Amino acid sequence: MTGGPRDPAGRVWVRAVLVAMPLILFAIVGVLAPVLAPADPTANDLAAGLLPPSPEHVLGTDQLGRDQLSRLLYGAQISLAVTSAVLAVSLTAGAAIGAVAGYLGGWADRVVSRVIDVVVSLPGMLVALAVIGVRGPGVENLVLALSLWSWAPYARIARARVAGMRGSPHLDALRLLGAGRGRVIGRHLLPPALAPCLVYASTDVGTIVLGVATLSFLGLGVAPPHAEWGQMLIEGRPFLASAWWLAYPPGIAITAVVFASNLLGERLAAGEERPSVLRMVRPGRARSGQTPEPARAAVTAEPPAPIPPGSAHGSPEHQTVLLVRDLSVSYPDRGERRRVVAGMSYEVRPGQILALVGETGSGKTTAALAPFGLLDPDARVTGSAVLGTGPGARQLVGPAPGERRQINGRRVGVVFQDSAAVLNPLRTIGAHVDEAVRNAGRGGRRAATRRVSEELLRLAGLPDPAAVARASPHQLSGGMRQRAQIAMALAGEPELLVADEPTSALDVTVQAQLLAVLARLRDELAMSMVIVSHDLAVVARLADSVAVMYAGRIVESGPLAAVINNCDHPYTRGLLDAVPRPGTAPGTRFRTMPGQAGTGPDDAEGCGFAPRCPLATAACVHEPPALETLVRAAHRSACLHHPGRPAAAGGRGADSC
Numbered sequence: 001m002t003g004g005p006r007d008p009a010g011r012v013w014v015r016a017v018l019v020a021m022p023l024i025l026f027a028i029v030g031v032l033a034p035v036l037a038p039a040d041p042t043a044n045d046l047a048a049g050l051l052p053p054s055p056e057h058v059l060g061t062d063q064l065g066r067d068q069l070s071r072l073l074y075g076a077q078i079s080l081a082v083t084s085a086v087l088a089v090s091l092t093a094g095a096a097i098g099a100v101a102g103y104l105g106g107w108a109d110r111v112v113s114r115v116i117d118v119v120v121s122l123p124g125m126l127v128a129l130a131v132i133g134v135r136g137p138g139v140e141n142l143v144l145a146l147s148l149w150s151w152a153p154y155a156r157i158a159r160a161r162v163a164g165m166r167g168s169p170h171l172d173a174l175r176l177l178g179a180g181r182g183r184v185i186g187r188h189l190l191p192p193a194l195a196p197c198l199v200y201a202s203t204d205v206g207t208i209v210l211g212v213a214t215l216s217f218l219g220l221g222v223a224p225p226h227a228e229w230g231q232m233l234i235e236g237r238p239f240l241a242s243a244w245w246l247a248y249p250p251g252i253a254i255t256a257v258v259f260a261s262n263l264l265g266e267r268l269a270a271g272e273e274r275p276s277v278l279r280m281v282r283p284g285r286a287r288s289g290q291t292p293e294p295a296r297a298a299v300t301a302e303p304p305a306p307i308p309p310g311s312a313h314g315s316p317e318h319q320t321v322l323l324v325r326d327l328s329v330s331y332p333d334r335g336e337r338r339r340v341v342a343g344m345s346y347e348v349r350p351g352q353i354l355a356l357v358g359e360t361g362s363g364k365t366t367a368a369l370a371p372f373g374l375l376d377p378d379a380r381v382t383g384s385a386v387l388g389t390g391p392g393a394r395q396l397v398g399p400a401p402g403e404r405r406q407i408n409g410r411r412v413g414v415v416f417q418d419s420a421a422v423l424n425p426l427r428t429i430g431a432h433v434d435e436a437v438r439n440a441g442r443g444g445r446r447a448a449t450r451r452v453s454e455e456l457l458r459l460a461g462l463p464d465p466a467a468v469a470r471a472s473p474h475q476l477s478g479g480m481r482q483r484a485q486i487a488m489a490l491a492g493e494p495e496l497l498v499a500d501e502p503t504s505a506l507d508v509t510v511q512a513q514l515l516a517v518l519a520r521l522r523d524e525l526a527m528s529m530v531i532v533s534h535d536l537a538v539v540a541r542l543a544d545s546v547a548v549m550y551a552g553r554i555v556e557s558g559p560l561a562a563v564i565n566n567c568d569h570p571y572t573r574g575l576l577d578a579v580p581r582p583g584t585a586p587g588t589r590f591r592t593m594p595g596q597a598g599t600g601p602d603d604a605e606g607c608g609f610a611p612r613c614p615l616a617t618a619a620c621v622h623e624p625p626a627l628e629t630l631v632r633a634a635h636r637s638a639c640l641h642h643p644g645r646p647a648a649a650g651g652r653g654a655d656s657c
């Protein structure tokens with residue numbers, strides 16, 4: 001006989017059933033009350049009033065001689081009936097309203113979201129009191145009153161779930177196949193939205209049972225002589241000292257149902273909200289193993305052949321996570337517009353890191369953030385930037401703010417240089433990450449959201465996520481704050497992470513640790529990244545490909561090894577000379593580039609770097625150099641002389657890297 005491995009899933013179920021036992025009993029007793037009750041719960045027998053528990057009356061009798069056990073069992077039936085009715089109304093209405101709003105987006109979504117916010121923020125019991133005050137007590141009015149404030153959380157959950165799926169390739173494919181709105185919502189969006197709603201419902205059972213009991217306790221719920229737990233409590237209250245069996249059994253029943261409901265909800269929510277960032281580590285996307293190595297070349301400037309959104313480019317060499325073409329950015333300047341980035345094209349392939357490097361003011365940050373609408377509002381962005389390929393591809397230049405919200409924080413995560421400016425000093429790190437999780441549509445109840453946040457903090461390399469979540473930003477070091485930012489950026493399971501100078505404010509050791517975290521995310525999650533840095537040493541440790549920028553243009557681009565070992569452009573040469581290398585003798589002076597950094601792509605008629613270039617000739621001043629392919633197709637450089645191309649006519653191979 002072989003002992004099979006223990007089944008953890010089975011144990012989880014056993015525990016869930018044990019936790020839910022009071023609820024299961026509540027349901028069974030509620031349904032079978034007429035069979036189980038030994039007596040009529042409304043039959044008076046004044047001669048047998050206030051009898052203590054005995055074999056004849058297991059839970060004693062009340063002051064009217066009614067059998068307490070029978071009243072408790074029938075009380076379960078009433079609570080169960082009202083709770084079921086309220087749940088049916090609020091879950092159906094809430095999930096439907098939320099799903100439609102999440103699907104439609106735009107103003108309909110905004111209006112519904114505001115209404116949900118208002119309803120959720122109202123004290124539920126006050127709403128119920130107002131409704132019953134207007135319509136009078138009774139079971140129907142009780143159901144109406146409780147449903148009126150119970151639907152909103154379901155609507156919020158369903159809305160978030162559906163909004164998160166709105167831009168998915170799956171839905172785009174359905175639309176392309178001609179599926180109508182009703183079918184898309186009913187068949188494809190509601191079922192996944194119902195799952196978290198049902199989890200929430202398990203907790204809501206306790207809230208509703210408590211609501212029914214409270215309203216009956218106040219004389220506004222189920223009217224006497226019907227047995228109801230809240231009513232039994234108020235009837236037993238004057239006898240707490242002399243006849244404990246009147247108030248204690250209904251009190252214990254209410255407490256048990258509420259506790260069981262909350263515990264079950266938490267348990268189910270833990271499974272429901274487990275972060276699927278971890279699920280991203282799947283064979284098809286992991287870099288390690290036998291998966292096909294994505295094409296190394298990740299940067300190109302020509303030909304500008306945009307992949308239109310919706311077209312299917314299935315082969316790996318055509319797959320891009322981000323495809324930017326002819327990107328230009330200008331700002332208003334003394335009545336005119338001044339370009340700070342001009343005609344820039346780059347692309348990021350799956351699981352690859354592209355580094356944008358250059359001196360300060362060269363336009364790296366602008367080029368990296370422009371596709372995502374993260375520049376100042378007065379920036380004018382033109383060109384094309386397509387996120388993803390196939391049916392899920394999205395044109396990023398020019399969409400409405402609502403559409404952007406579906407991309408930023410979800411499909412794209414951003415890490416900024418100054419974590420102190422990003423993090424609110426008055427909020428804990430956990431609150432920041434929780435918010436990012438909720439914004440990404442992956443929030444659940446508070447504890448479940450926090451569990452997701454802690455997983456994300458762990459993923460970002462923070463060893464004690466629970467303690468970090470409780471800390472304020474000022475209690476963390478710069479490196480830890482950057483990791484917290486990374487955790488926030490990962491909340492939406494992004495396809496692309498954009499990191500703007502993520503390590504520049506850190507000391508060398510911490511810098512190395514953070515680079516290791518980013519490399520691990522790339523390697524383990526096959527995450528694509530755009531890293532902005534002025535530091536070629538940083539880039540050399542992390543990037544798969546590099547685009548060197550000068551005065552708003554790419555001057556050299558290609559795979560990391562090609563650019564670092566066989567650089568062509570004199571500007572790249574200058575940047576490399578400024579990097580300290582291992583083994584350099586102490587006291588060695590590093591070469592610095594003469595002159596001022598270029599300020600913009602339109603400031604010079606010819607090559608922007610010519611005024612500082614040791615190789616510049618008259619032609620350079622008048623002729624703007626194109627980004628040309630060197631020896632290998634992916635390696636390009638914009639220099640008339642091409643010193644790095646050994647065989648080129650006029651080339652000066654000796655001066656190359």
Ligand SMILES: Nc1ncnc2c1ncn2[C@@H]1O[C@H](COP(=O)(O)OP(=O)(O)OP(=O)(O)O)[C@@H](O)[C@H]1O
Nearest residue numbers: 331340359360361362363364365366367376534599
């Ligand atoms: N809001 C703005 N209004 C006007 N010009 C701007 C604005 N933001 C950036 N610029 C200009 O755009 C150019 C590129 O700036 P960007 O921040 O992209 O450079 P960078 O290479 O990332 O430099 P750094 O490393 O210093 O951030 C600079 O000349 C800068 O002055």
